[in-house]
Amino acid sequence: MSDMRIRSVLIVGGGTAGWMTAAALSQVLQNDYCAIRVVESEEIGSVGVGEATIPMISVFNRLLGLDENDFVRQTQGTFKLGIQFVDWAALGRTYLHPFGPFGTDIKGVSFHAWWLKLRSLGEPADLDDYSLPAVAARNGRFMRPVQAGNTPLATLSYAFHFDAALYARYLRNYAEKRGVVRTEGKVVDVQLDGESGFIKSVQLASGERIEADLFIDCSGFRGLLIEQALKSGYENWTHWLPCDRAVAVPSENVGEPVPYTRSTARSAGWQWRIPLQHRTGNGYVYSSNHLSDDEAAQTVLANLDGRPLAEPRVLKFVTGRRKRFWINNCLAIGLAAGFMEPLESTSIHLIQSGIARLLSLFPDRHFEPADIEEYNRACTFEWERIRDFLILHYHATTRDDSPFWNECRTMSIPESLQQRMELFRSRGRIFRQDTELFTETSWFAVFVGQGVVPRGYDPVCDALSAEESRRRVLQVRSVIANCAGAMPRHMDFIRQHCAAALRSGN
């Protein structure tokens, strides 16, 4: 049998997606398996605002074999224990979506069920008090998990905030050391094989033509290969997630960076705050049907902790996904594959899972249709479940103070989400579906945080008396408070392990 292995991979685009893909392929395939090349255009530039992650990124870091302290240091990174949502359910109401579980199962029944029982008994209970990451985040504390007996300190899970430009540079160094070749240049044309529809080559403005066996489109929103050349088609989700713009502006730090992302709901969307060691990232994600760019910029500038460090930059997007993520010998990763707003910091994760899925279905030059179909099926499933989770934040609100929130609250939602909400409203039950990203904990945090109240609690919880249920649940709260109190301050942890070198202007 002739060797049908992929001999060359061309990655078009060198933003976060391009360099994450290049780094992972160079690590797994090594350069003697196939040649890996990245084409990027400094003139076009990259989006560069993706700076908050979720805990799955540690899987990616392990795949690359990164030294985590070095990675945090080089990217001016901080640690992240969850996302704080301010004014989402109602003005004045705040909750945290933590990374890691609430309490522990009692008699084999999830802690969520016991907490709901206690609440129905009238116990004033702030759900955040039952999550170590939530309490630690609130108190500005951080440490990595430790095996400290059967305590929540062993289950701590965390992610990172980092400077997107430094992250791309860091991964570029990593990939280039492993043989990836970078070409500065602008792709101006794509040559297709007339019969098969496969991509044969791309042409640069310099006149150079680059051929490859496998093309990976990391060209950002424009989808240079997957859309412009291969006409994948786009499924538009703006009717469910109506924000279509963001205005981003970095600011000076005021005080020590906190170990969580903050998302504050505003009249026509929401504002993010991402604390880094050397600055804070901010932006307002909004619906252009409800707010002008100028109003959005003024709002974000009026709500910064510190002085702005640059002019506000407007980014436009259309929420949705490519109908096909992989066509023939080309697949799209990153913004070229589609976009969902950064409300739950899922885009970098979707890059990572796209890469992982590509590696598990890595083709040879036969490009088996069944493999491609499975890739597209699995991506579609993952994207749609995340989409539902995001919609929940907008839809399950009592806010009625602006046309934007009135529309979100009253819109029709996907049936898949409708079913989930009905199940939760019944007895507070949640089941993670198949390989979906968000766990029962995440859904529970947002259901409760957004004020969705079940009609009753799980009847199995009546296996324990009200008094015994209360005792067991409250015990969890006190263990968590003790553990959080024993954790170092977030910034002390960074100073000790991974502080970035001071730069002028810091």
Ligand code: FAD
């Ligand atoms: P880009 O950054 O756009 O890179 C595209 C690359 O393609 C560039 O190198 C460009 O030069 C190159 N290119 C394009 N056309 C050509 C051409 N003709 N020839 C050669 N090269 C070309 N994600 C998160 O996970 N967390 C967040 O907190 C988060 N926040 C976000 C906030 C906003 C407002 C937005 C819009 C996105 C956010 N994201 C976030 C998403 C995240 O920024 C992206 O997933 C990530 O940056 C990947 O982008 P990319 O590499 O696909 O595209």
